[in-house]
Amino acid sequence: MANERRQCVRYLFLRLQPEWRRLDPMEQARHKEEFGLAVKGFHGRLLLRSYSLVGTRGDCDLLLWLVAENLETLQALETAIFSTGLGGYLETPYSYLGMTKRSEYDFPEVSGEPDRTVITPSDARYLFVYPFVKKREWYGLSFEARQEAMNDHVRIGRSYPSIRINTTYSFGLDDQEFVVAFEGSDPGEFLDLVMELRGSPASAYTERDVPVFTCVQMSLWDALDSLGGASVARRDALVPVDAEGYTPVAEKTELPPGAAKRVYLGSEAVALFNVGGTYYAVSDRCTHGRASLSEGRVDTKSCVLHCPWHDGRFELATGRPVGGPPTVPIRTFDVKTNGERILVR
Secondary structure (H helix, E strand, C coil), X not given: CCCXXXXXXXXXXXXXXXXXXXXXXXXHHHHHHHHHHHHHCCECCEEEEEEECECCECCCCEEEEEEEXXXXXXXXXXXXXXXXXXXXXXXXXXXXEEECCCCCCCCCCCCCCCCCCCCCCCCCCXXXXXXXXXXXXXXXXXXXXXXXXXXXXXXXXXXXXXXXXXXXXXXXXXXXXXXXXXXXXXXXXXXXXXXXXXXXXXXXXXXXXXXXXXXXXXXXXXXXXXXXXXXXXXXXXXXXXXXXXXXXXXXXXXXXCCCEEEEEECCEEXXXXXXXXXXXXXXXXXXXXXXXXXXXXXXXXXXXXXCCCCCCEEECCCCCXXXXXXXXXXXXXXXXXXXXXXXXX
């Protein structure tokens, strides 16, 4: 389908060299901040979700799930992150490239099922990713035989409605034929789904479906801190508190009108905003999908913050959810200025 919209999808797995953890803590914190800002510079140019594999794999630590309209944007992002200080200590043990497209098979539509040609990540806690290759004998079957086998495969998948599949096609673009990524919030349920799929007729034609990656969704800043070493929070932990309990977190020059900045109050990440000269501070983590709210967008007329992941909306002044999926308010902080400093408590 030549006129069909297709997205370029990259699964970029990163491994941290152990030498990095022996660096000076201040340098570690600077590396994380530089890396995060490099990625943030691509906001609006691509869709990015970050995941930690610390504790689930021994050969990689981070996953960046990247979705763009062209390959050049993916290339530019990777160049940017490997140009940072942290990038000098990162390796790429696995990398998978694919594109979205409509399935050649015909399946009954399910109400509310997303368009498979457009990647729209959910708020699921986990992402289970693996490359996939079919045996050549599969393609020698008649289309009718393949359709029948896939009908049973899809029937089993739909019997687990909390597990959502994203399939990208890699024919001619990468070593595998497909990359499949399942979103879910219960690893046990995904395990049961995979075990049941093993008995389906289509499964007999699987050539390869490893390695498998269990990835924990979190904001990029939290994923970076999962690497160990010093965090940006620890770097700022020694900043003195004034007599009223306020902590300086930024300079006014760092936050011009319309800008946002992620800062720390002790060990807590705070999203700081300048809306027409008025400063607001709220918890950086969305109460719905764990997104970093400092990467969100503020409607200056209503003073409402839009979460960058699922368009949850919060009043900046009160933290109250006013739209989208969130039902739990975000924490707000008091803000004042002293000369050129912005202080929060």
